Amino acid sequence: MKIATWNVNSIRTRLDHVVNWLTANPVDVLCIQETKVVDEDFPRSTFADLGYESYVSGQKSYNGVALLSKTPLESVSAGFSAVLGDSVAEFDEQKRVIAGLLDGVRIVNLYVPNGAAVGSDKYEYKLRWLGVLHDYLKTLLAENPNLLVCGDFNVALEDRDIYDPTGREQEVMATDAERAALTKAVLDLGLSDIFRKFNQEDGQFSWWDYRAAAFRRNLGWRIDHHYLSPSLCDRALNCIIDKEPRKLEKPSDHTPVVVELRD
DNA sequence: ATGGCATCTAACAGATGA
Numbered sequence: 001m002k003i004a005t006w007n008v009n010s011i012r013t014r015l016d017h018v019v020n021w022l023t024a025n026p027v028d029v030l031c032i033q034e035t036k037v038v039d040e041d042f043p044r045s046t047f048a049d050l051g052y053e054s055y056v057s058g059q060k061s062y063n064g065v066a067l068l069s070k071t072p073l074e075s076v077s078a079g080f081s082a083v084l085g086d087s088v089a090e091f092d093e094q095k096r097v098i099a100g101l102l103d104g105v106r107i108v109n110l111y112v113p114n115g116a117a118v119g120s121d122k123y124e125y126k127l128r129w130l131g132v133l134h135d136y137l138k139t140l141l142a143e144n145p146n147l148l149v150c151g152d153f154n155v156a157l158e159d160r161d162i163y164d165p166t167g168r169e170q171e172v173m174a175t176d177a178e179r180a181a182l183t184k185a186v187l188d189l190g191l192s193d194i195f196r197k198f199n200q201e202d203g204q205f206s207w208w209d210y211r212a213a214a215f216r217r218n219l220g221w222r223i224d225h226h227y228l229s230p231s232l233c234d235r236a237l238n239c240i241i242d243k244e245p246r247k248l249e250k251p252s253d254h255t256p257v258v259v260e261l262r263d
Numbered sequence: 264a265t266g267g268c269a270t271c272t273a274a275c276a277g278a279t280g281a
Contacts, residue, residue, distance in 0.1 A: 009269075009270065010269090013269090013270070034270090034280085036270070036271065060272085061271045061278090061280070062270095062271075114281055116277080116281090122279095171281090197274095209268075211267035211268045211269090211280070212266090213267095214267095214268095253280085
């Protein structure tokens with residue numbers, strides 16, 4: 001089973017890239033972030049022609065997540081409140097969470113808030129959002145030990161995940177508070193950043209700023225991850241960052257990350 | 264570089280992203 005995560009930065013603008021990539025890389029499930037489109041305008045028929053069923057949770061202009069699956073998914077749910085109840089409904093106003101079940105594997109697709117600037121209201125919201133994520137994943141894990149959590153986390157866990165960690169404590173995505181919140185939400189539940197099972201090198205990134213020729217100079221960050229529960233870690237065969245789509249004309253600023261599980 | 268680049272809505276600029 002192959003599962004990919006990709007922040008496409010608008011599914012409508014990136015439709016040709018995604019179609020071409022899926023044709024060349026027919027993964028079982030593609031987890032998409034930043035679709036930036038309401039559900040009724042998601043290009044379902046285009047993906048249906050490729051043999052993929054679409055499951056979407058979108059909104060106008062911002063955010064939005066989707067699952068594309070060759071095999072119909074079971075138990076698809078959007079948002080935190082589907083699992084945790086109405087007490088967390090305020091965190092579902094922005095569409096950032098969708099999950100489904102495939103062959104006994106619970107797949108969670110996340111678009112973690114960016115956080116804008118350290119100390120801003122959006123930064124505080126990001127930290128609170130990660131707190132809710134902890135409760136959400138803990139509940140899911142209690143229901144099913146086969147848990148895969150992927151997406152755009154907007155946090156670089158370690159200095160080697162940033163091209164230049166100088167001054168990182170002042171930069172959103174790299175502060176100790178964000179790292180601690182993500183660690184508590186995900187790693188402390190026993191999930192592992194599976195990319196690091198296979199690759200210990202620095203300079204391995206999944207996002208590059210559009211500005212300053214960052215991609216050409218490999219000035220990037222590794223902020224798109226797959227976190228696997230222990231039972232799935234044992235089944236992981238590889239985890240690859242595919243930089244090819246980032247080389248195209250008018251690319252997303254993120255590129256796909258693919259994990260393969262033994263069946 | 265309080266910038267740089269890209270996306271969206273819906274203006275002919277502003278908000279957001281990371």
